[in-house]
Amino acid sequence: AVPFSSISAKSASRLADGDMPVPYRNLLTQAPVLEPYAVGRAPDGAKVHYYSVTQKAGTAKILPRLSTQILGYNGIFPGPTIDLVQGTRAVLKIRNQLPPTHPVFGYPISTSTHLHGSASLPQFDGYASDVTPVGFAKNYEYPNFQAARSLWYHDHNVHTTAKNAYSGLSAQFRLHDPTERALLPQGEFDVSLTLSDVMFAADGNLAYDDNSFSGLWGDVILVNGKPWPVMKVQRRVYRFRILNASISRSFRPTLSTGEPVHVAATDGGLMPRTQSVESWRHAGAERYEVLIDFSGYQPGQRIELRNLSNKNNIDYDFTNRIMAFDVTDQPVDTSDHTWKTIPQTLASSEVMNLRPARDTRVRKFQVKRDNDVWVIGEDSWEDIIASGFRRVIADPDLGATEIWEFENSSGGWFHPIHIHLVDFQILSRNGRAPFSYEQGPKDVVYVGEGETLRLLMKFGPHRGKYMIHCHNLPHEDHDMMTQFSVGLKPGDVDLNDPMKAAP
Ligand code: C2O
Ligand code: CU
Structure with a gap:
Protein backbone atom coordinates (compact mmCIF):
# COMPACT_ATOMS: atom_id res chain seq x y z
CA ALA A 1 0.00 0.00 0.00
CA VAL A 2 1.15 3.50 -0.72
CA PRO A 3 0.18 6.65 1.15
CA PHE A 4 -2.74 8.41 -0.46
CA SER A 5 -0.79 11.64 -0.93
CA SER A 6 1.68 9.93 -3.29
CA ILE A 7 -0.96 8.53 -5.66
CA SER A 8 -1.06 10.59 -8.81
CA ALA A 9 -3.51 10.70 -11.66
CA LYS A 10 -1.45 8.06 -13.51
CA SER A 11 -4.39 5.71 -13.66
CA ALA A 12 -6.51 7.67 -16.15
CA SER A 13 -7.82 5.99 -19.31
CA ARG A 14 -5.49 5.71 -22.30
CA LEU A 15 -8.24 6.08 -24.91
CA ALA A 16 -7.78 8.12 -28.09
CA ASP A 17 -9.86 11.32 -28.08
CA GLY A 18 -12.73 10.01 -30.22
CA ASP A 19 -12.98 6.87 -28.11
CA MET A 20 -13.49 8.64 -24.81
CA PRO A 21 -17.17 8.79 -23.87
CA VAL A 22 -18.81 12.20 -23.56
CA PRO A 23 -21.16 13.01 -20.65
CA TYR A 24 -24.91 13.00 -21.31
CA ARG A 25 -24.85 11.29 -24.74
CA ASN A 26 -26.35 7.94 -23.66
CA LEU A 27 -29.80 7.23 -22.29
CA LEU A 28 -29.96 5.50 -18.93
CA THR A 29 -30.89 1.85 -19.25
CA GLN A 30 -32.03 -0.72 -16.70
CA ALA A 31 -30.61 -4.21 -16.37
CA PRO A 32 -33.11 -6.90 -17.39
CA VAL A 33 -35.11 -8.54 -14.60
CA LEU A 34 -34.28 -12.23 -14.19
CA GLU A 35 -37.27 -14.58 -14.49
CA PRO A 36 -37.36 -17.76 -12.38
CA TYR A 37 -37.20 -20.96 -14.46
CA ALA A 38 -39.47 -22.68 -11.94
CA VAL A 39 -41.70 -21.79 -9.00
CA GLY A 40 -42.37 -24.25 -6.19
CA ARG A 41 -43.24 -24.68 -2.54
CA ALA A 42 -40.93 -25.54 0.35
CA PRO A 43 -42.08 -28.27 2.79
CA ASP A 44 -43.30 -25.52 5.16
CA GLY A 45 -45.47 -24.00 2.43
CA ALA A 46 -43.26 -21.01 1.56
CA LYS A 47 -43.07 -20.05 -2.09
CA VAL A 48 -39.69 -20.72 -3.75
CA HIS A 49 -38.37 -19.17 -6.95
CA TYR A 50 -35.65 -21.07 -8.79
CA TYR A 51 -33.21 -18.99 -10.80
CA SER A 52 -30.26 -19.96 -12.91
CA VAL A 53 -27.37 -17.70 -13.82
CA THR A 54 -24.29 -18.58 -15.85
CA GLN A 55 -21.12 -16.65 -15.23
CA LYS A 56 -19.39 -16.18 -18.56
CA ALA A 57 -17.22 -13.81 -20.51
CA GLY A 58 -19.00 -11.29 -22.72
CA THR A 59 -18.64 -7.88 -24.29
CA ALA A 60 -20.28 -4.64 -23.28
CA LYS A 61 -20.97 -1.54 -25.34
CA ILE A 62 -19.76 1.21 -23.02
CA LEU A 63 -17.62 3.30 -25.37
CA PRO A 64 -18.77 5.04 -28.55
CA ARG A 65 -16.52 3.10 -30.95
CA LEU A 66 -14.89 0.22 -29.09
CA SER A 67 -16.27 -2.75 -27.23
CA THR A 68 -15.16 -3.89 -23.78
CA GLN A 69 -14.64 -7.47 -22.59
CA ILE A 70 -16.41 -8.22 -19.33
CA LEU A 71 -17.14 -11.13 -17.00
CA GLY A 72 -20.86 -11.19 -16.40
CA TYR A 73 -23.75 -12.99 -14.78
CA ASN A 74 -25.32 -14.42 -17.95
CA GLY A 75 -22.49 -12.67 -19.79
CA ILE A 76 -24.00 -9.20 -19.41
CA PHE A 77 -22.90 -6.06 -17.59
CA PRO A 78 -24.49 -5.00 -15.30
CA GLY A 79 -25.90 -8.39 -14.40
CA PRO A 80 -29.64 -9.19 -14.34
CA THR A 81 -31.74 -7.80 -11.49
CA ILE A 82 -33.59 -10.18 -9.18
CA ASP A 83 -36.88 -8.70 -7.95
CA LEU A 84 -38.83 -10.50 -5.21
CA VAL A 85 -41.45 -10.05 -2.53
CA GLN A 86 -40.56 -10.64 1.14
CA GLY A 87 -41.27 -14.25 2.12
CA THR A 88 -40.57 -15.74 -1.32
CA ARG A 89 -37.43 -17.81 -0.99
CA ALA A 90 -34.94 -18.01 -3.80
CA VAL A 91 -32.63 -20.74 -4.99
CA LEU A 92 -30.02 -19.28 -7.30
CA LYS A 93 -27.94 -21.74 -9.27
CA ILE A 94 -24.69 -20.11 -10.31
CA ARG A 95 -22.71 -21.93 -12.98
CA ASN A 96 -19.12 -20.85 -13.41
CA GLN A 97 -18.50 -21.03 -17.17
CA LEU A 98 -15.84 -18.32 -17.14
CA PRO A 99 -12.54 -18.77 -18.95
CA PRO A 100 -9.92 -20.38 -16.68
CA THR A 101 -7.81 -17.23 -16.76
CA HIS A 102 -9.06 -13.67 -17.04
CA PRO A 103 -9.09 -12.63 -20.75
CA VAL A 104 -7.52 -9.23 -20.00
CA PHE A 105 -5.85 -9.39 -16.59
CA GLY A 106 -4.55 -12.95 -16.87
CA TYR A 107 -5.16 -14.28 -13.34
CA PRO A 108 -6.80 -17.69 -12.67
CA ILE A 109 -10.54 -17.34 -12.12
CA SER A 110 -12.76 -18.89 -9.50
CA THR A 111 -15.82 -17.30 -7.92
CA SER A 112 -17.92 -17.08 -4.78
CA THR A 113 -21.23 -15.23 -4.83
CA HIS A 114 -22.47 -13.05 -1.98
CA LEU A 115 -25.95 -11.60 -1.70
CA HIS A 116 -25.04 -8.38 0.09
CA GLY A 117 -27.78 -7.36 2.53
CA SER A 118 -29.17 -10.86 3.07
CA ALA A 119 -29.05 -12.76 6.36
CA SER A 120 -28.12 -15.97 4.57
CA LEU A 121 -26.97 -19.23 6.16
CA PRO A 122 -23.14 -19.54 6.20
CA GLN A 123 -22.93 -22.03 3.33
CA PHE A 124 -24.91 -19.68 1.06
CA ASP A 125 -23.23 -16.43 2.09
CA GLY A 126 -20.45 -16.33 -0.48
CA TYR A 127 -17.74 -17.11 2.06
CA ALA A 128 -14.57 -15.98 0.28
CA SER A 129 -12.72 -19.27 0.56
CA ASP A 130 -15.78 -21.36 -0.42
CA VAL A 131 -14.92 -21.05 -4.09
CA THR A 132 -16.60 -22.44 -7.18
CA PRO A 133 -13.94 -23.32 -9.77
CA VAL A 134 -14.48 -22.91 -13.50
CA GLY A 135 -16.69 -25.72 -14.79
CA PHE A 136 -18.58 -26.11 -11.49
CA ALA A 137 -21.87 -24.77 -10.15
CA LYS A 138 -23.33 -23.97 -6.76
CA ASN A 139 -26.90 -23.50 -5.51
CA TYR A 140 -27.36 -20.52 -3.21
CA GLU A 141 -30.50 -20.42 -1.07
CA TYR A 142 -31.82 -17.07 0.09
CA PRO A 143 -34.43 -16.83 2.87
CA ASN A 144 -35.79 -13.32 2.02
CA PHE A 145 -37.60 -13.01 5.36
CA GLN A 146 -36.16 -9.54 5.85
CA ALA A 147 -38.00 -6.26 5.34
CA ALA A 148 -37.93 -4.58 1.91
CA ARG A 149 -34.49 -3.38 0.93
CA SER A 150 -32.08 -2.86 -1.95
CA LEU A 151 -29.57 -5.67 -2.00
CA TRP A 152 -27.00 -6.66 -4.59
CA TYR A 153 -25.16 -9.80 -5.48
CA HIS A 154 -21.52 -9.66 -6.36
CA ASP A 155 -18.41 -11.76 -6.46
CA HIS A 156 -16.51 -12.43 -3.22
CA ASN A 157 -13.72 -14.75 -4.34
CA VAL A 158 -10.75 -14.92 -2.02
CA HIS A 159 -8.02 -12.42 -3.06
CA THR A 160 -9.61 -11.58 -6.44
CA THR A 161 -12.90 -9.98 -5.39
CA ALA A 162 -11.82 -6.56 -6.68
CA LYS A 163 -10.94 -7.70 -10.21
CA ASN A 164 -13.88 -10.11 -10.47
CA ALA A 165 -16.38 -7.43 -9.41
CA TYR A 166 -14.67 -4.69 -11.46
CA SER A 167 -14.88 -6.94 -14.53
CA GLY A 168 -18.66 -7.06 -14.19
CA LEU A 169 -19.71 -9.70 -11.62
CA SER A 170 -22.18 -7.46 -9.83
CA ALA A 171 -25.97 -6.98 -10.03
CA GLN A 172 -29.00 -5.62 -8.18
CA PHE A 173 -31.47 -7.60 -6.07
CA ARG A 174 -34.65 -5.89 -4.88
CA LEU A 175 -36.86 -7.11 -2.07
CA HIS A 176 -40.36 -5.64 -1.68
CA ASP A 177 -42.88 -5.68 1.19
CA PRO A 178 -46.32 -4.13 1.80
CA THR A 179 -45.00 -1.23 3.93
CA GLU A 180 -42.54 -0.16 1.28
CA ARG A 181 -45.14 -0.63 -1.47
CA ALA A 182 -47.59 1.67 0.30
CA LEU A 183 -45.04 4.41 0.93
CA LEU A 184 -42.68 4.66 -2.02
CA PRO A 185 -43.00 4.84 -5.82
CA GLN A 186 -43.09 1.51 -7.68
CA GLY A 187 -42.69 0.24 -11.21
CA GLU A 188 -41.12 2.65 -13.68
CA PHE A 189 -40.81 5.28 -10.92
CA ASP A 190 -38.70 2.95 -8.76
CA VAL A 191 -35.35 3.26 -10.50
CA SER A 192 -32.09 1.46 -9.77
CA LEU A 193 -28.94 3.53 -10.23
CA THR A 194 -25.75 1.51 -9.86
CA LEU A 195 -22.73 3.82 -9.84
CA SER A 196 -19.23 2.69 -10.64
CA ASP A 197 -16.00 4.09 -11.97
CA VAL A 198 -13.71 2.49 -14.50
CA MET A 199 -10.68 3.29 -16.62
CA PHE A 200 -9.89 2.00 -20.08
CA ALA A 201 -6.89 0.77 -22.00
CA ALA A 202 -6.39 2.12 -25.55
CA ASP A 203 -8.15 -0.95 -27.04
CA GLY A 204 -11.35 -0.30 -25.10
CA ASN A 205 -10.84 -3.02 -22.51
CA LEU A 206 -10.85 -2.21 -18.83
CA ALA A 207 -7.55 -1.18 -17.31
CA TYR A 208 -6.74 -1.99 -13.71
CA ASP A 209 -4.39 -0.12 -11.39
CA ASP A 210 -5.07 -0.30 -7.68
CA ASN A 211 -1.98 1.69 -6.68
CA SER A 212 -0.38 -1.20 -4.79
CA PHE A 213 -3.66 -2.31 -3.19
CA SER A 214 -4.61 1.19 -2.09
CA GLY A 215 -7.54 1.78 -4.41
CA LEU A 216 -8.62 2.27 -8.01
CA TRP A 217 -9.93 5.64 -9.17
CA GLY A 218 -11.35 5.44 -12.67
CA ASP A 219 -11.89 8.57 -14.77
CA VAL A 220 -15.17 7.35 -16.33
CA ILE A 221 -18.31 7.25 -14.19
CA LEU A 222 -20.89 4.62 -15.15
CA VAL A 223 -24.51 4.44 -14.09
CA ASN A 224 -26.06 1.03 -14.83
CA GLY A 225 -23.07 0.42 -17.09
CA LYS A 226 -23.46 3.57 -19.23
CA PRO A 227 -21.06 6.53 -19.01
CA TRP A 228 -22.72 9.67 -17.54
CA PRO A 229 -26.21 8.80 -18.87
CA VAL A 230 -29.34 10.91 -19.18
CA MET A 231 -32.77 9.88 -17.95
CA LYS A 232 -36.02 11.47 -19.13
CA VAL A 233 -38.32 12.21 -16.19
CA GLN A 234 -41.93 13.28 -15.72
CA ARG A 235 -42.76 16.16 -13.43
CA ARG A 236 -43.38 14.03 -10.34
CA VAL A 237 -41.64 12.22 -7.47
CA TYR A 238 -39.22 9.41 -8.34
CA ARG A 239 -37.50 6.88 -6.14
CA PHE A 240 -33.86 6.08 -6.91
CA ARG A 241 -32.13 3.08 -5.37
CA ILE A 242 -28.56 4.27 -5.50
CA LEU A 243 -25.86 1.64 -5.08
CA ASN A 244 -22.19 2.53 -5.20
CA ALA A 245 -20.68 -0.56 -6.83
CA SER A 246 -17.28 1.09 -7.35
CA ILE A 247 -14.47 -1.03 -6.06
CA SER A 248 -12.86 1.94 -4.22
CA ARG A 249 -14.36 5.33 -5.03
CA SER A 250 -16.81 7.06 -2.75
CA PHE A 251 -19.18 9.73 -4.07
CA ARG A 252 -20.77 12.85 -2.68
CA PRO A 253 -23.86 13.22 -4.87
CA THR A 254 -25.77 16.51 -5.10
CA LEU A 255 -28.35 18.05 -7.47
CA SER A 256 -27.20 20.91 -9.71
CA THR A 257 -30.30 22.91 -8.69
CA GLY A 258 -29.22 22.99 -5.05
CA GLU A 259 -32.55 21.37 -4.10
CA PRO A 260 -32.42 18.62 -1.48
CA VAL A 261 -33.05 14.94 -2.08
CA HIS A 262 -35.12 12.99 0.45
CA VAL A 263 -33.38 9.91 1.82
CA ALA A 264 -36.00 7.25 2.58
CA ALA A 265 -33.98 4.05 2.97
CA THR A 266 -30.46 2.93 3.79
CA ASP A 267 -28.72 -0.43 3.30
CA GLY A 268 -31.18 -2.41 5.42
CA GLY A 269 -34.38 -0.73 4.17
CA LEU A 270 -36.72 2.05 5.30
CA MET A 271 -35.46 4.61 7.80
CA PRO A 272 -37.60 5.65 10.76
CA ARG A 273 -37.98 9.10 9.18
CA THR A 274 -37.18 10.68 5.84
CA GLN A 275 -34.05 12.85 5.92
CA SER A 276 -33.66 15.69 3.44
CA VAL A 277 -30.08 16.51 2.50
CA GLU A 278 -28.30 18.55 -0.16
CA SER A 279 -25.53 15.98 -0.49
CA TRP A 280 -24.38 12.81 1.17
CA ARG A 281 -21.22 10.80 1.32
CA HIS A 282 -21.74 7.47 -0.42
CA ALA A 283 -19.05 4.84 0.02
CA GLY A 284 -18.66 1.59 -1.88
CA ALA A 285 -21.42 -0.99 -1.22
CA GLU A 286 -23.67 1.50 0.59
CA ARG A 287 -27.25 1.82 -0.66
CA TYR A 288 -29.27 4.98 -0.26
CA GLU A 289 -32.81 5.21 -1.60
CA VAL A 290 -33.63 8.82 -2.33
CA LEU A 291 -36.80 10.53 -3.48
CA ILE A 292 -36.43 13.39 -5.94
CA ASP A 293 -39.37 15.66 -6.68
CA PHE A 294 -39.21 16.92 -10.28
CA SER A 295 -42.66 18.57 -10.14
CA GLY A 296 -41.28 22.05 -9.66
CA TYR A 297 -39.09 21.99 -12.79
CA GLN A 298 -39.95 23.10 -16.32
CA PRO A 299 -40.18 20.78 -19.34
CA GLY A 300 -36.85 20.94 -21.16
CA GLN A 301 -34.91 21.61 -17.98
CA ARG A 302 -31.84 19.49 -17.30
CA ILE A 303 -30.97 18.65 -13.68
CA GLU A 304 -27.57 17.13 -13.13
CA LEU A 305 -26.61 14.68 -10.44
CA ARG A 306 -23.13 15.92 -9.66
CA ASN A 307 -20.38 14.54 -7.49
CA LEU A 308 -18.82 16.99 -5.10
CA SER A 309 -15.12 16.47 -4.66
CA ASN A 310 -14.40 13.96 -1.94
CA LYS A 311 -11.47 14.01 0.37
CA ASN A 312 -9.54 10.74 -0.11
CA ASN A 313 -10.55 10.33 -3.75
CA ILE A 314 -8.52 11.03 -6.84
CA ASP A 315 -10.80 13.24 -8.94
CA TYR A 316 -10.58 13.68 -12.71
CA ASP A 317 -12.17 16.20 -15.08
CA PHE A 318 -15.54 14.53 -15.40
CA THR A 319 -15.75 12.60 -12.16
CA ASN A 320 -17.60 15.60 -10.74
CA ARG A 321 -20.57 14.50 -12.87
CA ILE A 322 -22.66 11.39 -12.44
CA MET A 323 -25.74 11.66 -14.69
CA ALA A 324 -28.50 14.04 -15.75
CA PHE A 325 -32.31 14.12 -15.64
CA ASP A 326 -34.14 15.76 -18.54
CA VAL A 327 -37.63 16.95 -17.59
CA THR A 328 -40.21 16.11 -20.28
CA ASP A 329 -43.64 17.57 -20.98
CA GLN A 330 -45.16 14.07 -20.91
CA PRO A 331 -48.44 13.85 -18.98
CA VAL A 332 -47.71 12.95 -15.37
CA ASP A 333 -48.71 9.49 -14.14
CA THR A 334 -50.81 10.29 -11.06
CA SER A 335 -52.31 6.82 -10.64
CA ASP A 336 -51.24 6.55 -6.99
CA HIS A 337 -50.44 9.00 -4.21
CA THR A 338 -46.67 8.54 -4.44
CA TRP A 339 -46.51 10.86 -7.47
CA LYS A 340 -46.58 13.90 -5.21
CA THR A 341 -45.87 12.58 -1.71
CA ILE A 342 -42.63 12.69 0.22
CA PRO A 343 -43.68 10.59 3.23
CA GLN A 344 -42.10 11.76 6.48
CA THR A 345 -42.67 8.83 8.84
CA LEU A 346 -41.45 5.57 7.37
CA ALA A 347 -40.80 2.36 9.29
CA SER A 348 -39.30 1.45 12.64
CA SER A 349 -37.23 -1.63 11.98
CU1 C2O B 1 -18.64 -9.10 2.00
CU2 C2O B 1 -20.62 -6.58 -0.55
O1 C2O B 1 -19.60 -7.90 0.63
CU1 CU C 1 -10.13 -0.27 3.57
Missing part, protein backbone atom coordinates in the same frame (compact mmCIF):
# COMPACT_ATOMS: atom_id res chain seq x y z
CA GLU A 350 -36.09 -3.93 14.76
CA VAL A 351 -32.50 -2.73 14.62
CA MET A 352 -33.46 0.94 14.84
CA ASN A 353 -35.53 0.15 17.94
CA LEU A 354 -32.55 -1.39 19.76
CA ARG A 355 -31.27 0.68 22.67
CA PRO A 356 -27.95 0.13 24.43
CA ALA A 357 -28.21 -0.89 28.10
CA ARG A 358 -25.68 -0.25 30.85
CA ASP A 359 -24.37 -3.80 30.56
CA THR A 360 -24.34 -4.00 26.75
CA ARG A 361 -21.05 -5.55 25.74
CA VAL A 362 -18.66 -3.21 23.92
CA ARG A 363 -15.93 -4.65 21.67
CA LYS A 364 -13.26 -2.37 20.24
CA PHE A 365 -11.41 -2.97 16.99
CA GLN A 366 -8.67 -1.06 15.27
CA VAL A 367 -8.63 -0.57 11.53
CA LYS A 368 -5.00 -0.26 10.51
CA ARG A 369 -2.06 -1.28 8.37
CA ASP A 370 0.10 -4.08 9.63
CA ASN A 371 3.18 -5.42 7.79
CA ASP A 372 1.98 -3.95 4.50
CA VAL A 373 -1.50 -5.43 4.61
CA TRP A 374 -4.67 -3.74 5.82
CA VAL A 375 -6.34 -5.38 8.81
CA ILE A 376 -9.38 -5.09 11.06
CA GLY A 377 -8.29 -6.17 14.54
CA GLU A 378 -5.35 -8.57 14.64
CA ASP A 379 -5.92 -10.98 11.76
CA SER A 380 -5.76 -10.71 8.00
CA TRP A 381 -7.65 -13.23 5.86
CA GLU A 382 -4.32 -15.06 5.36
CA ASP A 383 -4.21 -15.48 9.15
CA ILE A 384 -7.78 -16.83 9.08
CA ILE A 385 -6.81 -19.32 6.36
CA ALA A 386 -3.66 -20.30 8.29
CA SER A 387 -5.81 -21.00 11.36
CA GLY A 388 -7.91 -23.47 9.37
CA PHE A 389 -10.76 -20.92 9.42
CA ARG A 390 -10.93 -21.19 13.20
CA ARG A 391 -9.82 -17.78 14.41
CA VAL A 392 -12.53 -15.18 14.96
CA ILE A 393 -12.46 -11.50 15.87
CA ALA A 394 -15.51 -11.88 18.16
CA ASP A 395 -17.90 -14.64 19.24
CA PRO A 396 -21.24 -13.15 20.30
CA ASP A 397 -24.01 -15.45 21.51
CA LEU A 398 -27.01 -16.06 19.30
CA GLY A 399 -29.45 -13.22 19.99
CA ALA A 400 -26.90 -11.07 21.86
CA THR A 401 -26.98 -7.30 21.41
CA GLU A 402 -23.54 -5.70 21.34
CA ILE A 403 -21.77 -2.45 20.55
CA TRP A 404 -18.83 -2.70 18.18
CA GLU A 405 -16.45 0.21 18.00
CA PHE A 406 -14.12 0.74 15.04
CA GLU A 407 -11.23 3.16 15.31
CA ASN A 408 -9.46 4.07 12.10
CA SER A 409 -5.77 4.49 12.74
CA SER A 410 -4.61 3.56 9.25
CA GLY A 411 -3.08 6.96 8.45
CA GLY A 412 -4.92 8.95 5.83
CA TRP A 413 -7.33 6.32 4.51
CA PHE A 414 -11.05 5.76 4.74
CA HIS A 415 -12.57 2.28 4.94
CA PRO A 416 -16.19 1.29 4.28
CA ILE A 417 -16.56 -1.49 6.85
CA HIS A 418 -19.13 -4.18 6.03
CA ILE A 419 -20.42 -6.69 8.57
CA HIS A 420 -22.14 -9.73 7.09
CA LEU A 421 -25.39 -11.27 8.45
CA VAL A 422 -26.61 -8.34 10.56
CA ASP A 423 -28.10 -4.89 10.11
CA PHE A 424 -26.71 -2.33 12.52
CA GLN A 425 -27.61 1.06 13.87
CA ILE A 426 -24.88 3.71 13.90
CA LEU A 427 -24.82 4.95 17.47
CA SER A 428 -22.14 7.59 17.09
CA ARG A 429 -19.51 9.02 14.82
CA ASN A 430 -16.62 10.48 16.81
CA GLY A 431 -18.80 10.66 19.91
CA ARG A 432 -21.48 12.66 18.10
CA ALA A 433 -24.69 11.69 16.35
CA PRO A 434 -24.24 10.04 12.94
CA PHE A 435 -25.10 12.06 9.82
CA SER A 436 -28.87 12.42 9.36
CA TYR A 437 -28.83 10.26 6.21
CA GLU A 438 -27.13 7.41 8.11
CA GLN A 439 -29.96 7.18 10.67
CA GLY A 440 -31.45 4.01 9.22
CA PRO A 441 -30.55 0.31 9.17
CA LYS A 442 -27.04 -0.14 7.76
CA ASP A 443 -24.65 -2.94 6.85
CA VAL A 444 -21.75 -0.80 5.63
CA VAL A 445 -20.34 2.21 7.41
CA TYR A 446 -17.86 4.79 6.17
CA VAL A 447 -15.02 4.92 8.68
CA GLY A 448 -13.13 8.06 7.71
CA GLU A 449 -9.57 9.03 8.42
CA GLY A 450 -9.03 9.24 12.18
CA GLU A 451 -12.70 8.47 12.91
CA THR A 452 -14.23 6.27 15.61
CA LEU A 453 -17.61 4.69 14.95
CA ARG A 454 -19.92 2.91 17.38
CA LEU A 455 -22.42 0.42 15.99
CA LEU A 456 -25.26 -1.38 17.76
CA MET A 457 -26.51 -4.73 16.52
CA LYS A 458 -28.20 -7.95 17.49
CA PHE A 459 -26.57 -11.21 16.33
CA GLY A 460 -28.78 -13.69 14.54
CA PRO A 461 -30.95 -15.25 13.34
CA HIS A 462 -28.38 -17.92 12.39
CA ARG A 463 -25.41 -19.43 14.15
CA GLY A 464 -22.22 -19.63 12.17
CA LYS A 465 -19.15 -17.79 11.03
CA TYR A 466 -19.44 -14.68 8.92
CA MET A 467 -17.01 -12.28 7.29
CA ILE A 468 -16.34 -8.70 8.20
CA HIS A 469 -14.21 -6.65 5.83
CA CYS A 470 -13.40 -3.38 4.16
CA HIS A 471 -15.48 -2.80 1.01
CA ASN A 472 -12.67 -0.95 -0.73
CA LEU A 473 -12.15 -4.22 -2.59
CA PRO A 474 -8.36 -3.96 -3.16
CA HIS A 475 -8.14 -3.54 0.63
CA GLU A 476 -10.40 -6.55 1.19
CA ASP A 477 -8.18 -8.66 -1.08
CA HIS A 478 -4.97 -7.52 0.69
CA ASP A 479 -6.07 -8.57 3.27
CA MET A 480 -8.57 -6.53 5.19
CA MET A 481 -11.03 -9.27 6.03
CA THR A 482 -11.62 -11.36 9.11
CA GLN A 483 -14.55 -13.27 10.58
CA PHE A 484 -16.75 -13.51 13.65
CA SER A 485 -18.83 -16.38 14.96
CA VAL A 486 -22.39 -16.28 16.25
CA GLY A 487 -23.64 -18.76 18.83
CA LEU A 488 -20.63 -21.10 18.63
CA LYS A 489 -18.58 -22.33 21.56
CA PRO A 490 -15.02 -23.62 21.18
CA GLY A 491 -15.17 -27.12 19.74
CA ASP A 492 -18.68 -26.74 18.27
CA VAL A 493 -18.85 -28.01 14.73
CA ASP A 494 -21.30 -25.99 12.67
CA LEU A 495 -22.74 -28.25 10.00
CA ASN A 496 -23.56 -25.18 7.91
CA ASP A 497 -19.93 -24.04 7.89
CA PRO A 498 -18.70 -24.29 4.28
CA MET A 499 -15.18 -24.99 5.56
CA LYS A 500 -16.38 -27.35 8.37
CA ALA A 501 -13.92 -25.85 10.85
CA ALA A 502 -14.64 -25.90 14.58
CA PRO A 503 -13.73 -22.69 16.42
